[in-house]
Amino acid sequence: MRDILEDMMRVWQSGRVGGLATLVRTFGSSPLPVGSAMLVDPDGGVHGTVSDGCYEAAVLETARIAAATGRRELRRFDPTSGLEVGTDCGTIDVFVEPFSRGHFPEFPTVAQEIFAHKPVTVFTVVWHTDPEVIGQHLVTERKHNTELVSLPESDIFVRSYTAPPRMIIFGANPFASALTVQARLLGYRVTVCDAREAFASPQSFPGAEVVVEWPHRYLNAEAAAGRIDGSTALVLVSQDPKFEVPVLTVALRLQDFGYLGALGSRNAHLRRIEALRAGGFDDMTLGRLCAPAGLDIGAHxxxxxxxxxxxxxxxLRSRATATMAAA
Known part of the structure; x- marks a missing residue:
């Protein structure tokens, strides 16, 4: 739902009724995670999706009906549902409901917490022996797993929203701008930090927080405040030694981060490594740095x-997840 939050807010504020479909359970592998949502706005616009294409048309029609009739129901979509889909399409359970001020009065609270990068969890009754209870929502700040919970007389879908992972880009240039776009597509909250006010213009990095500060000072402050963790990506796009060596010195002393990368040619990287070795870093510590950053795909x-x-x-994240699962 995070990716269509602004669209949902527009519908909610309009006072009109849209249709909301939420993926609550999958059987077998699925290209989309549980909790993915599709919104059909009052003008027929579609935002988000719950399927990889197998059931999009059917889910869309069901959401339209929910908006028009007020119907709230848990629907199963599979190759035996009479739909014209391939036999390799999996099975998914989708909860459809009307979406408006009257149907989801708690929504602004949810949106406010997500926009503020605070944890929030929404409990939705997707099936109950009493049809009048279906579609009720409960909002809490406590963190839970995102899952469908089956109880004797009801099914409850629990959707937990945590703070998105963070990327801090050191250096304000076209590479930082492109990386901002890519990181936001992956769900990262992006900060661009550069000591040069003339380059660190918010207009050049839409959707990112822009900080005018010496990179090593900013990273030190963020680490001291506990805002750097195992999901944080740190990327240096400036190859000026007076910027990158100090911030790399701070970064390599951190106990935990998700990714540390630095752009630059191989010759620039050798000079960087020499400076860091002179600062006392051994090969094992320097091995935490990905440089020149990026897979070798011939990028220019x-x-x-x-x-x-x-x-x-x-x-790297996939390998780390696999390692933790095997441990």
């Missing part, structure tokens, strides 16, 4: 480089 332009960096981040 800022956007190609941003894709390469994002791919490397995802690959």
């Amino acid at each position: 332009t800022p956007m190609e480089t941003a894709i390469a960096v994002a791919a490397e981040m995802l690959a």
Whole structure:
């Protein structure tokens, strides 16, 4: 729902009724996570999705009916549902409901917490022996797993929203701009930090927080405040030694981060490593730095480089997840 939050707010504020479909359970592998949502606005616009294409048309029609009739129901979509879909389409359970001020009065509280990057959980009754109870929502700040909970007389869908992962980009240039776009597509909250006020213009990095400060000072302050953790990505796009060596010195002393990368040529990286070794870092510590950052896909332009960096981040995250699962 996070990706369509602004669209939902527009519908809610309009006082009109839309249709909301939420993926609450999957059987087997699914390209979309449980909790994915599709909104059909009062003018027929579609925002978000709950399917990889197999059931989009059917879910859309069901959401339209919910908006028009007020129907709230848990629907199963599978290849045996009489739909014209391929036999390789899986099985999904989707809860459809009307969406408006009257149907979801608690929504502004949910949106406010998500926009503020605070944890919030929504409990929705998706099935009950009493039909009047279906569609009721309860909002709490306590964190829970996102899952469908089956009880003797009801099914409750629990959707927990935590703060999105964070990316801090050190340096304000076209590579930072491209990386901002790519990171936001992946769900990251982005901060761009540069000591040069003339370059650190918020208009150049839409959707990102822009901070005018020396990078090493900013990273020190964020770490001291507990705002750097195992999901945080740190990326240096400026190859000026007076900026990057101090911030890398701070970063490599951190106990935990999700990704640390630095752009630059191999020759620039060798000079960077020499400076860091002179500062007392050993090879094991320097091995935490991905540089030159990004998978080797032949990237040249800022956007190609941003894709390469994002791919490397995802690959490292996948390996880390697999390692934790095997432990």
